[in-house]
Amino acid sequence: MSKRQFQVRVLDDRIGTDIPFPAYATEGSAGLDLRAALKEPLTLKPGETFLIPTGLSVHLADSNLAAMILPRSGLGHKHGIVLGNLVGLIDSDYQGELMVSCWNRGQTEFTVEIGERIAQMVLVPVVQADFEVVSEFAASDRGAGGFGSTGSH
Numbered sequence: 001m002s003k004r005q006f007q008v009r010v011l012d013d014r015i016g017t018d019i020p021f022p023a024y025a026t027e028g029s030a031g032l033d034l035r036a037a038l039k040e041p042l043t044l045k046p047g048e049t050f051l052i053p054t055g056l057s058v059h060l061a062d063s064n065l066a067a068m069i070l071p072r073s074g075l076g077h078k079h080g081i082v083l084g085n086l087v088g089l090i091d092s093d094y095q096g097e098l099m100v101s102c103w104n105r106g107q108t109e110f111t112v113e114i115g116e117r118i119a120q121m122v123l124v125p126v127v128q129a130d131f132e133v134v135s136e137f138a139a140s141d142r143g144a145g146g147f148g149s150t151g152s153h
């Protein structure tokens with residue numbers, strides 16, 4: 001497992017005490033669980049979305065990296081709590097507070113507790129595209145076929 005250091009600012013003084021610092025749940029975890037830095041529990045009715053602060057900002061400071069915010073499987077599958085933006089993308093030059101858009105896509109209301117783990121953040125490598133405009137591509141096996149063009153099985 002490789003680890004890297006990043007600068008983080010703690011914007012909410014409950015973090016590290018009442019609200020644990022984000023952590024990997026196990027040694028092999030890909031996602032770092034993010035917690036809700038709410039002032040009070042938040043009840044989301046079916047269909048409601050709320051932008052929840054995490055109380056932290058992280059500066060990745062490396063354009064070869066980004067972070068993605070993804071739903072937690074248990075919350076999403078069992079309770080319908082997913083992300084209002086489906087996936088959150090954190091740019092390497094972002095220095096603001098990490099925010100989690102929580103969407104109750106389910107049929108019943110759900111209460112997010114103070115400090116609850118609401119989403120997970122995954123670091124991903126990034127390559128920026130530099131486009132070279134051409135008139136033809138060298139032929140590939142697939143060509144322009146897509147959207148099920150390889151058959152129904």
Ligand SMILES: O=c1ccn([C@H]2C[C@H](O)[C@@H](COP(=O)(O)OP(=O)(O)OP(=O)(O)O)O2)c(=O)[nH]1
Pocket residue numbers: 069085087088089090091092094097098099100101
């Ligand atoms: O779930 C998220 C998604 C984004 N962000 C922050 C980090 C990201 O770098 C910034 C901008 O996100 P994005 O580029 O996806 O949003 P936009 O609507 O394109 O806004 P902008 O014009 O600021 O780029 O917002 C979060 O805190 N949480």
Ligand SMILES: [Mg+2]
Pocket residue numbers: none
């Ligand atoms: Mg953007």
